[in-house]
Amino acid sequence: MEYLELFLKSIFIDNMVFATFLGMCSFLAVSKKVSTAVGLGAAVIFVMLITVPLNWLLDHYLLQPGALSWLGEGYADYDLSFLSFIMFIATIATMVQLVEIVVEKFSPSLYNSLGIFLPLIAVNCAILGGSLFMQSREIPTLGLATVYGIGSGIGWFLAILSIAAIREKIRYSNVPAPLRGLGITFIITGLMAIGFMSFGGMLTGGDEKPKEEQKTAMQIEESNTATPSGIESSDKNAKEKVLANNLKVNE
């Protein structure tokens, strides 16, 4: 159940593109045709599936404060977490290169369809973002990290697929000239993001949660202002609204 919840949450509620705006660059650049969008989306799912669990292992056995204690007592108070950016990005870049080599060797046809997209992926914010959110949301087990990786990848895939489909059709509409291309894509993405916000309440209905858990959810939210909706704002009403929304998202 926990797995299913995280899976659905990472696809719909915390959708990489619509909730956190990660991977926007390739999202906008490669979404002109459905076929290329599918290729890139599939490559993203694949790479996320590999890198998020791998970085989870790195985080838990190398980087976290006290993670080195498996080496012996003397290492217990080492804290290497400042190295996490460089470790994560190095893992991602090498994995992408490795995947490219392996795929080229064993499945040339898949390589031809994914080929050009693989190098692009190393610099896709969604991949690094997946690992960084995995770290800051403190996902507890390797299994959950894998599920989170797949879910986020599928969420990104869905997003790029739908925007590509819309962009193929919008060619026949009469868009004001200065808005054509990039401008209208931004606005459509914004509208889709508003639509995706309605998934926010999806997993909150029905099951009563013990109070302690809600508290931790709130603490996590406070420590990780992932949903960038300006919690610091001085307007109390907006703050409460946004907080309530974030809480829902977190649960």
Next chain:
Amino acid sequence: MGLLSKKDSKLILDPLADNNPITIQVLGICSALAITAELKASIVMGLSVMAVLAIGNVVISLMRNIIPSKIRIIVQLVVVAALVIIVDLVLKAYSYQLSKTLSVFVGLIITNCIIMGRFEAFALANGPWRSFLDGIGNAAGYALILVIVGFFRELLGSGTLLGFKVLGDPIEKTGLYALGYENNGFMLLSPMALIVVGIIIWVQRSRNKALIEDH
């Protein structure tokens, strides 16, 4: 500009408008949208990117002749990651609250396409001084859009600028609020950033018809 030749100053001024990294080159959008609910966060993000891009451009430009082209992406990523770690630690040391607000988005400067894009397109082919100027110019163009978006979102969303209540106090009903003005809380939600950028693009392209795309 007496200090810079005409060609050099073009490097700085071009990205501010007609070759803006966000609205024209479509680079570095991820982080641009996520943190613009407040003006202060946008300014800090712009400055961080400027530091990373200018220094990174110089480093890559100095190394451009010794990097084997097959592994250049990894080399570039390592250089950026090292610079970003420094920026992150500086932010944590001097402005902890703000670094919490920016959270993972400081880390995501690493994969900010604007940085890799400028490395690939400029620093690998030009000398250090020109690369430095190019870095400053592009980061300034990026920061400009961030500041515009942050300005409107904070002003319309919470009625403040940099935390100052410029429109009056919404609770005690002073200033504009006495006339029945209400904050538009919707502006604080993330989708509005996309729509604001869309409008900026619209305005920019209506003023300069040469930038209009076919489709």
